[in-house]
Amino acid sequence: MxxxxxxxxxxxxxxxxxxxxxxxxxxxxxxxxxxxxxxxxxxxxxxxxxxxxxxxxxxxxQPGYMLPPLMFTPEEIEALALGLRWVADRGDVGLAGGARDAMAKIGAVLPAPLRRELEASAVLVGARPKPSPATVVAQDRLRAAIRAEHKLRIVYRDPQGTQSERVVWPFALVYFDEARVLSAWCELRGDFRNFRCDRIAQAEVLDARYPQRRQTLLKTWHQRVRDSGRTILPEFGTMPS
Incomplete structure (x- = not known):
């Protein structure tokens, strides 16, 4: 070395x-x-x-220090390219734009040979059906609530089409190829719940912050999942139907 x-x-x-x-x-x-x-x-x-x-x-x-120019192995370059391309293709408007901007910023500070490797990486993201615009807007709003640690008022539709209004404390948004899932504490149920984003008919970010820190909720949720032995939704619990 x-x-x-x-x-x-x-x-x-x-x-x-x-x-x-x-x-x-x-x-x-x-x-x-x-x-x-x-x-x-x-x-x-x-x-x-x-x-x-x-x-x-x-x-x-301490955070905030970078040593230019950035240096990556071939595997790290491919991981960056694949991850950013996946988010650019499958993320909501904000995430997709962020992924493209991140790719441009990383490429700008890489040495020329590594920049060419990043731009010409052969790891690609397969085609998929595009999500509906309503779902994209909802995800953007959900991520904003998670970052701010604010409560959400949602109207949720179950598999039978029955709607219910909930106030939830959102702490994670889980990305699957086939669905996006909001993990939150549900005030109606008094417990952790998962909500498929494509079944959230409405989402309103409330002014009130929820009483626990997001990291605390996430840690408690992780422990609950480990204790239950569930693995269908890795690290977060069971996948909602």
Whole structure:
């Protein structure tokens, strides 16, 4: 591994951890000596990386630092291309536009050979039926409520066509090829529920924030799923019919 590759690898390890990592753990992850690690950390700090810590205490990198030009392996380039193309094709208006903008921004800072690899990547997204405009608008509104941690008033239609009005605390939007699913705490049922986006007839973002943090709801939901042993909807619960 070259020194530049080693520095990029160190940045990646630090980015993946929000808590301080010991020098020993970082050195072991990179298969280098502690002396080399300390030297590499000093180099990154001199280049503007916001790495905090000290020997014997541990190291953590504050968010917001990038080391241009970005460097990716061929597999990482293909993963980026496939993921962004999938979102551009299958996301709502906001997500699709964000994916295209992200592709352009990443391409702009890549070295020329990697930029050509990104633009000419052979991993493609297959064709699919386009969602209805009403569903697209609803998803955009749902994501806004999730980000703001605000309650939603929805009109939901069950498989038999019966409609009910709910106030829910949305915390996740799960993307399947065949459906989009809102995971939320339902005030009517007093429990977690999943709602297919194509059955949400109306969605209104309320001014009121829900009383728990989104991360707390998500953590509780994950634990509920693990305890129940359900796997139909990975990490979120059972898929609604």
């Amino acid at each position: 070259s020194r530049s590759e080693r520095l990029l690898a160190l940045l990646q390890v630090l980015r993946r951890h929000s808590r301080p990592m010991s020098g020993q753990a970082l050195a072991a992850a990179l298969d280098i000596s502690l002396r080399t690690l300390y030297r590499d950390i000093a180099t990154l700090q001199s280049q503007g990386a916001m790495i905090e810590g000290a020997p014997g205490v541990g190291y953590v990198m």
